[in-house]
Amino acid sequence: MALGLGISALAPAQETVSAVTDPSFVPFEMMDKESGEMVGFDMDILREVAKRAGFDINLRTMDFNGIIPAVQTGNADLAIAGITITDEREKIVDFSDPYYDSGLRILVAASNDKVDELSDLEGMSIGTKIGSTSYDYLQKNLGDSAEIKPYPGSADMYLALMGGSVDAVFYDAPNVGYFAKTQGEGRAKVVGPLYEGQQYGIAFTSGSQWLEPTNKALAAMKKDGTYDEIYTKWFGEAPNQDNTAK
The missing domain is CATH 3.40.190.10 (Periplasmic binding protein-like II)
Incomplete structure (x- = not known):
């Protein structure tokens, strides 16, 4: 089922990118019962990234275990679903810079x-x-x-x-x-x-043209405070990343 994110086009003829997510990873992505739309931390991040990187989103939902294969085979251009960046996954998809610790x-x-x-x-x-x-x-x-x-x-x-x-x-x-x-x-x-x-990243098909624009958008969001605003909305005060224990 395709679910629009309600992203308004910034310029005519913007490319539409196929995205997939898991509908049940609260509070990263979940179905709003009143609107029927996907909401959550990941959804807010994706909306802002798409706006800044210059693409529209056609969003579909699926079980988490099908998400990486969908991107790997090109059935989806990107996936965002609280996906942990791992060495094994990096062999078959490209990850954005980490957006969540x-x-x-x-x-x-x-x-x-x-x-x-x-x-x-x-x-x-x-x-x-x-x-x-x-x-x-x-x-x-x-x-x-x-x-x-x-x-x-x-x-x-x-x-x-x-x-x-x-x-x-x-x-x-x-x-x-x-x-x-x-x-x-x-x-x-x-x-x-x-x-x-652990760190989460947005997964792209290997060699995706949207990887670099997404990384630039994420960096700008962290620099101008937009990322912290989204984080606080869903989780409260952002942790002190200088004290992160590995």
């Missing part, structure tokens, strides 16, 4: 001023998700010095934090950031740097 972050109650980094969680109880990289990271870096409580779902651990059953939550950065901006607004806050950093 993901990883793991700490969520605490809004009134908690004692936690600024992972080491501050020693002696505390920490909620995380069963089988997640965040659970493994906590076990490796805090071990027996904190009470690590795994929960079956993210909603469970957020409920535990809001109810005072745990002192903090440690989980995927976009997920905790979105919770802090929505259900947890005024009650929870994200603190500290990113841990276990």
Whole structure:
């Protein structure tokens, strides 16, 4: 199904670029039930990139596992869906410069001023998700010095934090950031740097003419503050990238 992004043409006869995304990666891309349009952080980034790079978008949705193959085979010109840049993927598609630093972050109650980094969680109880990289990271870096409580779902651990059953939550950065901006607004806050950093990029068919204009657009957005505005809209205050933990 084709979904227009509502990008107005800046000049006549602009080229239309075929794009694909995953419709269920909240809050990067998701269907707005009222408008029937795709919205989210990635969608705002793509709209702005397209406007600055000089192309229109014909957007389709598909399961995530079909996205890279679609770009690789030329069935789509680009894909944006919280796609982690990896060496294996770079062998078959071209990636833009990174536009999002993901990883793991700490969520605490809004009134908690004692936690600024992972080491501050020693002696505390920490909620995380069963089988997640965040659970493994906590076990490796805090071990027996904190009470690590795994929960079956993210909603469970957020409920535990809001109810005072745990002192903090440690989980995927976009997920905790979105919770802090929505259900947890005024009650929870994200603190500290990113841990276990990963980077997302826009995937293009190999040799795409739109790769360089996209990179220039992303650089300009970061320089003039547009990127920070979009980030704050969906996740809250942008992390201090100088303190990003890899």
